[in-house]
Amino acid sequence: MNAEAVAAFEAVEVDYPGRGRALGPIEFSLVAGEIVALVGPSGCGKSTALRLLAGLELPTRGAVRRAAGRGETAVVFQAPTLAPWLTAEANVALPLELAGTPRRPAREAAREELRRVGLKGAERARPTQLSGGMAMRASLARALVTTPRVLLLDEPFAALDEITRRQLADDLLALWPGQRPAIVFVTHNVEEAVYMAGRVVVMTPGPGRIAGEVAVDGASTRPPGFRTTQAFRDAVERLSEILRRSMETPA
Amino acid sequence: MKRWGPAIAPTLFIGALLAFWEACCRLLAIPIFFLPPPSEIAVALVQNAPELFASAWLTLTVALTAFVIVSLLANAAALAAAASPLVEASLRPIAVTLQVTPIFAIAPMVAVWAGVDHPDRAVIALACVAAFFPIYSGSVAGLSSADPALERLFDLYGASLWQRLIRLRAPSAVPQALEGHKVGLGLALIGAVVGELAAGSGSTTGLAWRILEASHHLEMAKSFAALAALGLLAAALQLAFLLLERRALEWWRGA
Numbered sequence: 001m002n003a004e005a006v007a008a009f010e011a012v013e014v015d016y017p018g019r020g021r022a023l024g025p026i027e028f029s030l031v032a033g034e035i036v037a038l039v040g041p042s043g044c045g046k047s048t049a050l051r052l053l054a055g056l057e058l059p060t061r062g063a064v065r066r067a068a069g070r071g072e073t074a075v076v077f078q079a080p081t082l083a084p085w086l087t088a089e090a091n092v093a094l095p096l097e098l099a100g101t102p103r104r105p106a107r108e109a110a111r112e113e114l115r116r117v118g119l120k121g122a123e124r125a126r127p128t129q130l131s132g133g134m135a136m137r138a139s140l141a142r143a144l145v146t147t148p149r150v151l152l153l154d155e156p157f158a159a160l161d162e163i164t165r166r167q168l169a170d171d172l173l174a175l176w177p178g179q180r181p182a183i184v185f186v187t188h189n190v191e192e193a194v195y196m197a198g199r200v201v202v203m204t205p206g207p208g209r210i211a212g213e214v215a216v217d218g219a220s221t222r223p224p225g226f227r228t229t230q231a232f233r234d235a236v237e238r239l240s241e242i243l244r245r246s247m248e249t250p251a
Numbered sequence: 252m253k254r255w256g257p258a259i260a261p262t263l264f265i266g267a268l269l270a271f272w273e274a275c276c277r278l279l280a281i282p283i284f285f286l287p288p289p290s291e292i293a294v295a296l297v298q299n300a301p302e303l304f305a306s307a308w309l310t311l312t313v314a315l316t317a318f319v320i321v322s323l324l325a326n327a328a329a330l331a332a333a334a335s336p337l338v339e340a341s342l343r344p345i346a347v348t349l350q351v352t353p354i355f356a357i358a359p360m361v362a363v364w365a366g367v368d369h370p371d372r373a374v375i376a377l378a379c380v381a382a383f384f385p386i387y388s389g390s391v392a393g394l395s396s397a398d399p400a401l402e403r404l405f406d407l408y409g410a411s412l413w414q415r416l417i418r419l420r421a422p423s424a425v426p427q428a429l430e431g432h433k434v435g436l437g438l439a440l441i442g443a444v445v446g447e448l449a450a451g452s453g454s455t456t457g458l459a460w461r462i463l464e465a466s467h468h469l470e471m472a473k474s475f476a477a478l479a480a481l482g483l484l485a486a487a488l489q490l491a492f493l494l495l496e497r498r499a500l501e502w503w504r505g506a
Contacts, residue, residue, distance in 0.1 A: 056406055070409045081400035085422045085503050094418070098408045126505025146408075 005029045005067070006150055006182050007053050012062035013207075014048050021207035023048045024062065028201070028210065030150070035176070035183040037197035039190060039239065041247065045208030046186040050075070050152050053184060068150045071099050074143035074181075076156045080135035082127040082142075088114060089123040092142045099146070113141040116175060133164040140172065144179065151181040155188070169196055173221050190243065194235045195222060202239060204246040211246035214238050287472035295472035296479055303461060303480045310457040311484060313371065314443040317378030318436055325383055325435075326428070329390035333420055334412060339391070350384035354442060358449030365450075374446040374457070381442025382435040389431015393424025425503045429496045436492055440485055458484070 013024035023045035030036060030053070038046045051057040052064050054075050066073070074095070082091045092110035097103065111123055117137040127135055136156060143151055157165035169192065176183065187193050193200045194216050202211045216235045218226065226232055269289045275281070276288035283291060296303065328346075332339035354377050365373035397419050405415050447459035456464075458481050465473035 054407055056403055073407065075404070075407055077400050077403075079400065081398060081404065083398075083401060083419070083422065084505060085425070087505075095404075095408050098405070098410045098414055098418070128505055 004031045005065070006032050007067065008065045009049075009052065009059075010063045010065065012052065012059040012064060014045065014052070014057070015060040023052075023206075023208045024059070026209055030182050030184060032149070032182055033180040034199060035185065035197045037185045037187060037193035037200045038203060039187060039193045039200055039243070040203030040208060040211075041188065041205050041243075043206045044203040045206060046188075046203060047154055049203075049208065050154050050184065050186055053150065054152055066150075068148070071095070071146055072148050073150045073152065074146060074148035076136075076139050076143045076151070076153045078155045078158055080127065080130075080132075080139040082130075082135060082138055084127050086126075087123065088119060088125050088127070088130065088138045091127070091138060092145050095142060095146050109145055110141070113145040114138065116144070116178075117141045118171065132160055133168060136160060136168060137171070140168075140175075144175065144181075147179050148181050151183045153183065153185045155186050157192070158187075165192070170222070172196070177221070190236055190239050191227070194232055194239065195227065200235070200239055202242045202246060212242035214242070284469045284471055287475060291472040292475040292479060295470075295476040299461075299473060299476055302456075303458075303477060306456055306458045306461045306477070307480050307484050310440070310443050310447070310459070310481070311488070313374050313447075313457060314378055314436075314440040314488075317375045317443060318382060318432075318439040320375070321379040321382045321435065321439065322386055322432060324379070325387040326390050329387055329394055329424075330416060330421070332391050333394035334416060342387075346384055346387050349380055352380060354381055354445050355449045358446060361446075362450040370451050373450040374443060377446030377450060378439045378442030381445070382439040385434035385438060386428075386431045389434070390424055390428045393427030393431075394420045396427060397423035422503075426500060429499060433489070433492055433496060436488060437485065440481075440488060444481060 007030040009024075009026050009028040011024075012026050012028075014022045016022050026049070028049070038049060040046055048057065052059060053066070054073050055064075055066055056075075058064070082088075083094070086094070089107055089110045092113055093101075093103075093106040096106035096109060101109075114120065114123055117140055119134060119137050119141065122130065122134060122138075127138070130138060139156070157168055160168065173196065183197075185193070185196055187196075194214075198216055200214045200216060202213065203209065204211045214235055217231050218229075273288045273290060276286060281288075287295075328342055332342050357380070358373070358377055361376050362370060362373045365376065394416075401419055401423075402415075405419055410418070443457065444459045447457045448463065458477055461477035461480075462474050465471070465477060
């Protein structure tokens, strides 16, 4: 793992009992402050890769190097996974309070983070009172409140409508320059991957391996109309091609 | 009309049943010491209202005391079980044994342990035995029903076992724990009555004593009146708990 990397897979393989090989062998390195999208078909081990990066799971073989310590990695799951009995503010403050931050400063930081994700005024709301997009924002605020070095997103916008997911993608990109965490973003939407990431990694159908990689040029905050630029469409085209080829050759 | 619909149907149904009962007693000229008609029971209920009320109050006190004690015990046990699978496995046979223990079978022993001077304590203990299992199993089920994604989040932030229990599992358990307490409350009331029947009540006289006393004197109407008082008490208790549960769930869901 080079000096800049915050996480790396070295010859990582994951086997699940009864299911066989789920992932690997795979080599992967995450550089500080970059945004990487993991793209691949269902069951290609994207979520497994994310759990390895989060330290929630250990590889069967190989090694996962993680520079981020406890509390420096944050995960946003597919669903908002907020505790229904807590207010938005208390949900966001939870990671800080679990790490021992006293209640008052933790709540203070949570309110600030909610404001940054555009949820000012919803501090006292319960998750059931939030729309899907707002709940996802609260979930994002909870991930960002600890100022993580690594932010992992597991298809976070999958359950949202197209307009909301585009808006959230823009908001996330707008928030990113402040803390500049390294982001790994799992999706099966090629266009979303290109829009969000500086580097898109394509994975093969299970067992997941790396089929190829495409770098996306352009500023991290995408200018309006980025989806219509030649650079965007070229990247999407190249990615689709890699995906097509990886699907044809059975692993 | 629409609003009262749910209340009208059962009222009419029960009214029809009572009318049928009344008609049978009168037409077939059933002796009152064999089966009293509802009208006689109503008269007995009114005539004996003061003492029935006092007895119902006593039974209620016993049931609620047992309910509070057993809720504390069962929830402490459930928390311990949630903290350690070993504790859970150790407690399971005891919980199941308590579930199938007939109160009548252990009443004489419990009465002896409580001492001749304290039959009330024996009755409370028996009501506790009756109510333990549903409360314990409801809380255990609730404590293990936390959202797996939230469990992963607690893993991610390195939460301690205590943090996990208090901040995740206990609040997640609320809906199922309430369900267990609802069943447990009914059983505590039954336990208070059956316990009194089986262990005796000394100088104190709960509803069970009223039922027993009346039937010994072949005062069937009075016996039925005591049963009716018990039914009303149970209904009131369940209604109170339902309202409480609704409020608690509203708080829990935040809606």
